[in-house]
Amino acid sequence: MDVPTTTSSPLGSRAVVAVHPSGDAAPELLDPTLPALYIDDLAAVRGDGVFETLMVRDGAVRNLDRHTARFINSAAMLDLPAPDTGRWHAATDLALEHWVASGGGDGSLRWMYSRGRETTREPTGWVTVAPEPPAVARGREQGVRVMTAQRGYSLDITKDAAPWALVGAKTLSYAANMAALRYAKSHDLDDVIFIGDGERVLEGPTSTVIMARDRDGVREILTPLHEVGVLPGTTQAAMYRLAGEAGWTCSEAPLTVGDLRNADGVWLLSSVRRYARVTALDGTPLDRPVCADEIEDLATRAAEGR
Structure with missing residues (x-):
């Protein structure tokens, strides 16, 4: 799909990648101006999931190993399926590639891992990149x-x-x-x-x-x-x-x-x-x-x- 690199929406300055934590689907670059979350996802319904926020500096994330270890520990504490770290790292690389190609600078990259939709019970996950807030x-x-x-x-x-x-x-x-x-x-x-x-x-x-x-x-x-x-x-x-x-x-x-x-x-x-x-x-x-x-x-x- 063609993903816009600029838009009048503030969401257009982000990169969004669907991780697909279970199954065989590869990470997928999404249009940041379109919805990516179903209304019955337990991340929205109950906040039932975990996340990590990583620094993006010079086109790369920093302290990846430390964040990965804490992410795995948080998932285990919530009895979520153990994250396939290779898949999450691949999604991170895809998000960064698009972020840099669209002119993004230093910012924050977030992993979000949800228990998934109430209707499917399949875990869901996203990687997003956004600019550093002025504050x-x-x-x-x-x-x-x-x-x-x-x-x-x-x-x-x-x-x-x-x-x-x-x-x-x-x-x-x-x-x-x-x-x-x-x-x-x-x-x-x-x-x-x-x-x-x-x-x-x-x-x-x-x-x-x-x-x-x-x-x-x-x-x-x-x-x-x-x-x-x-x-x-x-x-x-x-x-x-x-x-x-x-x-x-x-x-x-x-x-x-x-x-x-x-x-x-x-x-x-x-x-x-x-x-x-x-x-x-x-x-x-x-x-x-x-x-x-x-x-x-x-x-x-x-x-x-x-």
């Missing part, structure tokens, strides 16, 4: 003002006590996360850091939290414990490897809001955004630390897979 670049360049907010469930819920809670899976059910972001923006703020009992720090709605201490001979980067319901971050994991090589001590810890306030710097990390420094936390300004340039260079290199 992402602003957050990286200017920093973000952040509020803390209760996530809304107890951290006493463990995988053993409630295996259905899907703690640690990157699912399509992001309505509560998006509601938190909308609330923050309605109060002239940029983002949110979720906290649990005792002001324990968890994560952002679409990001991983890190903090740095660089004083009195101590150079350490800390991130919240994953076992308390925090999704492992691919950018954070890659950054820890690079930072360790650069002489930083990197670890997970049971961080509190007080720890963030007393840190030398706090950042939100994600694959496409790379980093956004927290410039204010619950109304308290956080100064830019001396180590900021180094931390942000490490985050950039990590997100870009360097």
Whole structure:
């Protein structure tokens, strides 16, 4: 089929590929201006599926292996058929080929894997590529003002006590996360850091939290414990490897809001955004630390897979 490369619709600046997770059909390039989702698909009906968002840089995706591993883990937690990673990678290559050929630059590539239609029970999947939103670049360049907010469930819920809670899976059910972001923006703020009992720090709605201490001979980067319901971050994991090589001590810890306030710097990390420094936390300004340039260079290199 002929797929338009330009259109008056904002969807025309995207690439869309149907993956066909089961059966023998090869990945299929779709027209981004036409519907691709059936109304009875459980991704839309119940948010029953998983996703990954990967950075596109210079015509290639970054940290592919880390995203693939987390994608496989998320699918297993939802009892979805194990993804055929060769098929997903082929769909990624097809989407990128069209994206680059149509003049697309840096952006974000998303894998979406659904349990499928209620009528057929066959899994469905898509790969999409879209430009980096302007707000992402602003957050990286200017920093973000952040509020803390209760996530809304107890951290006493463990995988053993409630295996259905899907703690640690990157699912399509992001309505509560998006509601938190909308609330923050309605109060002239940029983002949110979720906290649990005792002001324990968890994560952002679409990001991983890190903090740095660089004083009195101590150079350490800390991130919240994953076992308390925090999704492992691919950018954070890659950054820890690079930072360790650069002489930083990197670890997970049971961080509190007080720890963030007393840190030398706090950042939100994600694959496409790379980093956004927290410039204010619950109304308290956080100064830019001396180590900021180094931390942000490490985050950039990590997100870009360097």
